[in-house]
């Protein structure tokens with residue numbers, strides 16, 4: 001799974017840094033969890049302004065997950081998308097991981 005987090009000025013002002021911190025914490029711990037898909041991987045890329053904020057208002061922060069653009073991305077939304085993809089069972093450990101991030 002490839003996550004691109006925009007750290008352009010608009011996205012940074014709207015909380016991109018907090019998303020990055022949560023992603024890095026998740027990346028350190030997620031592969032040790034029971035029930036993780038064996039083929040799951042997490043690649044985090046920090047990118048400069050993706051141009052989304054130039055064309056539309058109030059879209060920051062912007063995160064792209066496997067090519068899908070998420071506007072107004074929240075930490076909870078991004079973690080949920082990742083965990084849904086990472087675990088074979090949807091009764092995953094989101095609450096536990098969320099509390100740790």
Ligand code: FES
Nearest residue numbers: 006008011049053
């Ligand atoms: S600063 Fe993130 S899309 Fe422009």
